[in-house]
Amino acid sequence: MLDVNPEKLIILRSLIAIAAALAGALIASGGKKVSHSVLCGLVSFAAGALLAVTIINIMPETFEMIGVFWSLVFTVVGFIIFVLIGKYVYYVCPACAASATENSGGFVRLGILMMAAMSIHSTVDGLAISAGSKAAETSASMVGIMILFAVSYHKIPEGMALMSVARLAGYSRLKALGITFLIELTTALGAIIGLLLLSGGISELWIGITLGIVAGSFLYTVGFALLKEMYAHEKNSIIIFAVLGFVSIAAINFIMKHFGFMMHSH
Numbered sequence: 001m002l003d004v005n006p007e008k009l010i011i012l013r014s015l016i017a018i019a020a021a022l023a024g025a026l027i028a029s030g031g032k033k034v035s036h037s038v039l040c041g042l043v044s045f046a047a048g049a050l051l052a053v054t055i056i057n058i059m060p061e062t063f064e065m066i067g068v069f070w071s072l073v074f075t076v077v078g079f080i081i082f083v084l085i086g087k088y089v090y091y092v093c094p095a096c097a098a099s100a101t102e103n104s105g106g107f108v109r110l111g112i113l114m115m116a117a118m119s120i121h122s123t124v125d126g127l128a129i130s131a132g133s134k135a136a137e138t139s140a141s142m143v144g145i146m147i148l149f150a151v152s153y154h155k156i157p158e159g160m161a162l163m164s165v166a167r168l169a170g171y172s173r174l175k176a177l178g179i180t181f182l183i184e185l186t187t188a189l190g191a192i193i194g195l196l197l198l199s200g201g202i203s204e205l206w207i208g209i210t211l212g213i214v215a216g217s218f219l220y221t222v223g224f225a226l227l228k229e230m231y232a233h234e235k236n237s238i239i240i241f242a243v244l245g246f247v248s249i250a251a252i253n254f255i256m257k258h259f260g261f262m263m264h265s266h
Helices: 006-028 036-088 094-100 107-139 143-168 173-197 204-231 238-259
Strands: none
Touching: 006 107, 006 143, 006 173, 036 107, 036 143, 036 204, 036 238, 107 143, 107 173, 107 204, 143 173, 143 204, 143 238, 173 204
């Protein structure tokens, strides 16, 4: 058992996610263009992980907290919110950035729209980390640490995509890295917002509602933003990588449960 202050643990987890995105940005900093097939493979793997953590961890936790009906209602709400962001701002997905790197035209405007959408997405990632950690406090489940795994998975290709888009928009390597860092800082912002909203004896109802919305955002990211976009480009490999991502999260769940590796905070 690991005794860690709950607030510090949430901030630490958000920083780990940010570090994963910066690692991806550094990988992409070697040149102006990231291989589309490599980026799609990584994003597919992350999509499988997000799907797994939603099905295996988030939804069962939400069912337990607020019931199946309301869990589904708020999952749909989260899904619709991201559909609207995708329609009126820009698609909230690294895969769209991956496809965008195939054509460097209009990148200043494209980059701004994409960065705005990804900032919203990263804020929700931070909120997911907070909600998962708070849920784990009340039920001693693994949902908090598993959300961290899945979010960190997709932060790597996200950082690569953002770095690539910023470079194609004409920014220097250092400025592109700085832009990526600033966008990814919204992950910590989301975690802090979650701390403020879900602290002070908040009921399981609000944690469950937040997790339901997070589940909807993850399902949108997987179904409509990642896999659908990449299916048009890398049909032969995305399913394999997505399955591997799913299996990796399932395996981590099994190992942690089997060996009793539970992380609690007090």
